[in-house]
Amino acid sequence: MNAKITLNAPLAVSTDPVTGNTTEYHSIEDFATGCIDERNLKVKPESYICSKLPSYNCEECTALPYVNREQLDKIVGYAITGIAKKYDTEQTPHKEIDSQKVSFLIGEAGVFASNTNNKYMSYVLGTDNIDLFVKLAKAGESVVLHNDIDEAYQIINNGMPESVFRLIAGKSAPQHNSDLFVQLDDSFKELTKAGIKKLFLEKVNQLKQSIDQDLFEQPQAHEWEEPQPLHVASQYVEGEYPIHAFPDVIAKAIKKSAHFHNVPLAVAAQTYLGEQAYIAQRHIKAPSDKSEKGQPCSLFMLTIFPSGEGKDVCKSDASKISEKIESENMQQFRADYNSWSKKKSDERGDAPVNPMSRFKKTTTQAIIRMMADGAGNSYIWATGEGGYLFSGYSLKSDTVGESISVLNDLVDTGKGNALLRNAEDSHYFENKYFSLDIAVQDVVARPALTNSLLREQGFLARVLFAAPTPLQHREVTLEQQSIKPYDDEDLKAYWKFCEKMLTTPYFGNKLFVGDDGRVIITKCQDAERLHIQYQNHIGQEVGKGGKYEFIRAYALRTNQYVLRVAAILAYCSEVDYIDARIMQNAIDLCKYSLDEWLRYYGKAEKSDSELMLEWLKKQDSSKILKSAISTTVYPKHLRSKNNRDAALNHLIDAEHIHIEQIGKKEYVVLNPLFSKVG
Template identity: 45%
Template sequence: MNAKITLNAPLVVSTDPVTGNITEFHSIEDFTTGCIDERNLKVKPESYIYSELPNYNCEECTVLPYVNPEQLSEIVGYAVKGIAKKYDTDQTPHKEIDSKEVSFLIGKAGVFASNTNNKYMPYVLGTDNINLFVKLAKAGESVVLHNDIDEAYQIINNGMPETIFRMMVGFNLSEQNQDLFVQVNDSFKTLPPNQIKQFFLDKKQQIEKSIESDLLIQPHAEGEPNQDATPQDWGELLPLSQSETVLNPYPIHALPPLAQEAVRAISEHVQSPIAMTAQCVIGAMSHIAQAQVNAPHPFNAHGEPCSLFLLTEGQSGSRKSTSRNLADQAIIKHERKQYEAYRQELEQWKSGQAGLPKKDREAYCAENPPPNDPSTLYSDITLESIAGLFIDGVLSNASIASDEAGQFFGGHSMKADTRNQALGGYAKLFDDGFVERTRSKSNLNGSGRAYDVRLTFNLQGQHEVLAEALKDPVLRGQGFLPRFILTIPENLAGTRLQDAIYRNKNASTDHRLIAYWTRCEYLLDDCPQVKAEHELHNGRYVLPMNDEAREIDAAFYNMFEELQGKGKRYEYLQAFASRASQLARRLATVFAYFEGLQWIDAKTLKGACEVVKHSLNEWAMYAEIEVKAESDAEKLIKWIAKKCNDQKTDRIAYSNVQTSCPRPMQKNKNLLEMVIQQLEDSHYIKIESIGRTRYVVIHPFLVES
């Protein structure tokens, strides 16, 4: 029952005051064997186990075992409570000279349970009464304690095999699953241990017969389904996918005004989804801003990179390339202008050494190194290659922007043998602007490090290409995907009709795009001067938050920290939710720089928070819906219909649904109740009570004749 996890430091130390003998216990298993009377839930004699009172004997103190709530057979700790006594050991017999009430923990806290490691237990009990718990545990019963009897049942349901019968026992009737509840009175307290087992075996048999008889006494419960029920009494069956479709519009209002108008203009001209064009415009702004500013960091005065990783899902033909080209047009023109100047310099450099003897040519090259290609936009480049450009000083800022994300996720860097190294490299680039490349001793050329470099990702790809990557546990678990701002736009195919008015529109003369491109060109120009109050850190300055923005940042962080808790929205997306505040600060920095602000104000940070919340909702939808071949509601109604048709009935006990339905509903009370409600609202089932037993009744259309 106990997991033997050996610790370097002792878990418990017991020192005998008479002999001075020291006993160290390094695991819960050893401690249990040496100090605990499991049958009587007491501390064994001569156990000086309370570290704050090492001279006090804890003999006869009550111990309640804590178990792992996910694995009820594993003891993880003990709660010890009672009177610890101190003795004068110089006298014989020892004389008690002091006593103190103690209450302390050995090991870890968990769920109170006893005897739940018995593989052959016929049933397991849940109770909300500690005195009942102790009595049942001492009698050898498998029992779980919680101050909420219904919660105790859920713990049993989640942590025990389906083959073990569940019952609840207490003095006060439970609110739920009353057909599985055994109510006792004060006379139970006098029942001897040898009669308790028979008592519950009898109760188990009675409950099983009661459930069966409730079915049999109904004229339509078994054999012929209810002939009186008609489809008209139920209402029309509604599509189950309807209630699972969650609208998550892109918060375009969060972007700076010029960027908002550019997004709308690109969407109109290209006939592409707003979310897609918004990501493209943000990618362009990130590319420009990362070269000039850093985002504020709570523990680093120099800030952190404001570079963003963006990911957009789009079907083939959704106008990904055209949207990105319009968003990047000013950058593309700037790159082309610089490349033309580079070509001229390169030709001059080649001409300067033409015709020179080898020795003079080598001297010329040493004094006049060749010019570097100024390109910073890449669509298909490996980490190895871009790291080399950073280390060699050719690049300090770059973007990987591609509408074929499959090339990236399926490329050489993402192959199994190099993937972990690549993911770590990209993570360091994102977090610290640092890259390192180490080659073998036989090929040291190109080895080295680069600091304060920046990389923006703007990836777009089809669902078929991205689906496996987005669900890859390595890409998620290593923190690569959680760094991305994700959007999954609506598919506009079939709605992009073109009339004469549309065909006469010209993107190159649209005042909204001209204003946006002009702003991008200004920020790309080498001439804009940084104001004197900004301290430069390797050519960049930190855009600080004002007081209001700092309050919003703190509240945003706390909100998503709480939402990562057990049973909360992002419990299984902690890697994603934990980066919400960081991504919002970075995005706000990009927005503020594009607008020419000297600090991040409340409005700008609020807007960035809206975009990050949109992204987290997209990740959550992917985790909860896209990963599944069918919805939870569809799984549950199929299971209920099969059970009913196999038993030739139109109903099944609610408690049977709770204990035996498909996962994850079987292990999640709140999820099951939500899905049951969805099936009721969609007219697939009704909940009816007969006596103390609740039943799930299915729609007549689902009952086989």
């Protein structure tokens, strides 16, 4: 994997000449994600990364990865070579006006290598030919390049475990290790990816058979570690919701909604916080420890609560003003559109732009289209019928990976870049922020919340979560029946506050304004100290035996998510910065969410990885053919490739299983120590 080398000064900077937006990359991992097509060893489109020619696009330049010679699975840099081009962006389409040869380094130099971080590789190649190296790398082969082929062998011999077979390939025979050399000629250029894999698998088997068995060192056995728990102990009780975290006008409204509709405070508070994120994200950004440009203050609220118990009416209370304005805007849009459509084509001009910004029943593709073409810069998917998300098209097995990636990007960055059905159905936008406020029944959500794929891809780690216990039935009286929420003074005060923030928002001192016009909320020094203490607390508790070990990814995500919550609390408190009190309130809200995850996962239901492990243990052999799982595992939903691989990857990370390649087949091997963990 890429080495997470993070520096104060960025490794690379890319400034889009059209928008003026600058992206800083402070680690090789982030740089590779943003700028490198690792499969094809090319620079991605719109990458202005040459420091000497910052206005030149390095798209399609060759990008060869450097790895640490002592740790061949750690990428430390990239060598970029090729032709960088400059365009006249005033013309449409943009016209190329200059080109320059470029050759520069991002990160650190090391040894050229590709695919050497594949934990399941059965062999690795060394070569001295750059063309062969590129061909092999693009075919997915694990390969190391050095201009001396004998030195290339020494590098892979010293840098790879004994379980990986090591051989060298090229056009000219080496001085040493000729018994491990594969001679290649010009016909190799014509081989497909599958043909290359077939060639080397056959060569490896031939070489193994030709070597004296007494001298041939067998692969070392996997060094097992103590297996980690897959299920959190059921020891957490429901905590008190930190209602004190909210400004007084919002806290009073939350309490009244919860009282009128007889729901726990958490049910009402979750949707009120989601609504404030929707209001705030159009005007502000949260601070970020990773970028001086800040980060979106968008949130993903998820509440587990039974149907018909009051979650929908709480949403109506929280979003009454937003929905009223939305309704008025949509009525005006329909009237304008009808008037526009009745005009002659040569008199029409531009069509009215759809102002819709709130979604209830939708899909990720529909959201992308609406955000790309819509008039607003703040959007929310808010619904008390979470089945639209968890049981709808977006999270079906054949679309789940794509949908997760899209939703993650929208919440994290406010950017969209999608090619949907064809080239005409492509959409790009940025600086349009997106939040989710989903309430759903447990029976609908639990299959997703225990799904290893959703947990592995970080989808659930972004959630501020609550799953409170419903309150007991409250006897209805004539007096209570006569009290109407719409007449309550606290709710009226809240609605008046929302109307002010939506129509004449508070912008503070405007000292820190981002490129998109949003105010960047900052932290005072006392708030910074609290944030540092929180990060250290989380770092300790996600370690072995720590409180958050089981939900490590979720806990670590809150290190930056807490800044989003704090920025929203500062904004709706109408103050200019995050002080210590606001930071502590944001921390309390994030800790409540983490504790709710622990309590939820501590219930009896089992995750996909637990179900997979149970099935594996019931098999007659300690080695199970991986491909057979797809036809025989039970429950049947684990037969899906996505679900199967996600569950297996979780078990590998937790040291319950290991994948062993024997010939051309992969086998799942159980940890002989698994019986020590319940």
